[in-house]
Amino acid sequence: MGKYLTKRGEDYSKWYNELVVKADLAENSGVRGCMVIKPYGYAIWEKMQAGLDKMFKETGHENAYFPLFIPKSYLSKEASHVEGFAKECAVVTHYRLKNAEDGSGIIVDPEARLEEELIVRPTSETIIWDTFRKWVQSYRDLPLLINQWANVVRWEMRTRLFLRTAEFLWQEGHTAHATEKEAIEEAELMMNVYADFVENHMAVPVIKGTKTESERFAGAIETYCIEALMQDGKALQAGTSHFLGQNFAKAFDVKFASKEGKQEHVWATSWGVSTRLMGALVMTHSDDNGLVLPPKLAPIQVVIVPIYKGPEQLDAISERVAPLVKELRAKGISVKFDNRDTHKPGFKFNEYELKGVPVRLAIGQRDMENGTYELARRDTLEKETVNEKDVVARIQFLMEDMQQAIYTKAYDYRQKHITPVESYEEFKDILENKGGFVSAHWDGTPETEEKIKDETKATIRCIPIDAPEEVGSCMVTGKPSSRRVLFAKAY
Incomplete structure (x- = not known):
């Protein structure tokens, strides 16, 4: 468990890699450079998705889905864009396999070569702008505010779980506007949406800014970004939003009839965050004992561990705990009652500490007699005894208090650095x-x-x-x- 983790001060990189694996967030896969996101890690990502998706829809965006494959000719239409991604592209050249005549196994059928190679999307600007050409005819069709949740492939040679993998999950927003002013406002809006989410859900303080010309997204006129600071003093780009001008609209001939009846090219943005946010979450808050998760993103916000001897005591504790579990869930707090008889309480304490569960309740025979719970909060590891009639209110308070305390700790570190x-x-x-x-x-x-x-x-x-x-x-x-x-x- 956590005590077997490498200490941050000894080797921060090794600590991170061990923690991601031992906390059951992700592991390396049989495909070089790709990862398996395990259920506990994916549950955190689902909470991130849900929070962001709600914010996107509240700002007028709609979800759609576009193909994984992009014809090579599409990518070459915007010169700086293809130059920016050319070295990272995975390319599909054939569409069929066959058995080798010498019986040595399966080979690519040389007769099944594609007429045009397909690029596995590194990002979707080109395929989406080819589609937008069909969707936009008039100023009445604008603004077009589209987002997609998808996977992308960028052929990375040096990979690291969540931070840099050949395939990763993300969302990418793509919008079309009638005026330059509207497009710039959209790009700035989405930078602010990202900052709001990262600070208020992930409890990670960020600095909002623009990139220099050499650091901009390939094909962008301006790139807005949010930058976070990890505990080892290194920065991590947590999200970007791009004002694309009319570059893609001109490359794919996306025009609209203005109110005056003139044919004009639309103005564009794109913006995205990825599973890299999982890496930011781990590295900003966690400690030498394991994950520290902000309550808003914790898959399990409260775990209850019974301490008992024999099935009769467990049954009695289960009966006492059942109304509490029901009440917490009714208030929107996720709770787990861990009544496994295959693991001792000490093992469970270490397990949930490692996994960053914000609040742990323990209840034994003495607590049953006194009408109390032992409560431990993950961020400070402080323990207290709470009367059962006060426990729900105390947990509700801690959900907010811990969220703020975790943010404040990260903010103070950032300011000092x-x-x-x-x-x-x-x-x-x-x-x-x-x-x-x-x-x-x-x-x-x-x-x-x-x-x-x-x-x-x-x-x-x-x-x-x-x-x-x-x-x-x-x-x-x-x-x-x-x-x-x-x-x-x-x-």
């Missing part, structure tokens, strides 16, 4: 010895950005949206700079 610097030497020292976000002046050129990346492995994570104008000098070149940007080493 935003360090302003003036010189390049100071910048290098902070990166090496403290980590976190480094706030520094940059001259705005891709050459300086690349030099910093080559020499320090740090990238510009974002140009913060709320960053005030501040006249200064680039820490590398000394050239004028009008505002600070945030650098960090990142996942």
Whole structure:
């Protein structure tokens, strides 16, 4: 269980990999670079999906589904887009197998080559914009606000569970608008939706900003992002929203008749988050004992562990606990009564601590006599004795209190690890010895950005949206700079 985890301070990477596997979130599969998301991990992802899907629909978006396969010719229609994804594409060339004539096994039938190769989607802009051409005729058809929940494939060589896998799950939104202003507003809206979800459901504080030109999504005019900080001082991009201008509309000839009767190209956005959020959730909150899950995303919010001798005591405890389970569920709190007789209470305590269950109740013979429960909260590991008539109210309070406490702890860590610097030497020292976000002046050129990346492995994570104008000098070149940007080493 948790006590057999590598400590974060010893090897953070190893701790993360062990925790994801031991907490039953995911495991490596027989397909290189791909993962199996186990039921407990998928239950967390389902809660993420449900929360995000509700927010999407509240902002007027509808779900649809588009093909997994994209004709190669589609991908080549937007030059910067294909350049950005070409090295990561999986390509389907044949459509049939056959038995080898020498009996050595199954081979690809050379006679079954496709007339045009199909790309397994790395993202769906091209197939969706080809479809939008048929859906958009008039200004009355706009805005078109579409989202899809899907899997995508990007052929990664170095993979890591949740953070970077060859296949991953995500949602991708694609919208078409009559004006540039509407499309920019949409891209900014979805960045704010993501920030709201990540902060208020995942309890992960984020910084909202825009990407530099070299870090933008392939084919975007502007990329908006939310950046989070992990406990090892590395940043993680938690979500992106892109203003695509008219690039894809022109590439796929998506036009509409305006109110004045003119034919105009639409304005576009795309935006997405993926199962990478699972990695962010684990790395932001968890400790050396295992997962720490915010109550809003915990598959099991309360677990009740009976401590008993013999079936008669278990039956009595079960009878006492049944109304509590019913009442908690009626209040929307997920609860599990673990009456397995194959594991001892100590094992169960460790198991649920490792899995990050927010609240654990224990009830034994003495509690039965006193009308009490022993309550333990996962984030602080504090224990208390609670009268059974107060236990529901106490759990309801803890659901909110823990959600806020987990966020506050992560926020305080993040704030302590935003360090302003003036010189390049100071910048290098902070990166090496403290980590976190480094706030520094940059001259705005891709050459300086690349030099910093080559020499320090740090990238510009974002140009913060709320960053005030501040006249200064680039820490590398000394050239004028009008505002600070945030650098960090990142996942």
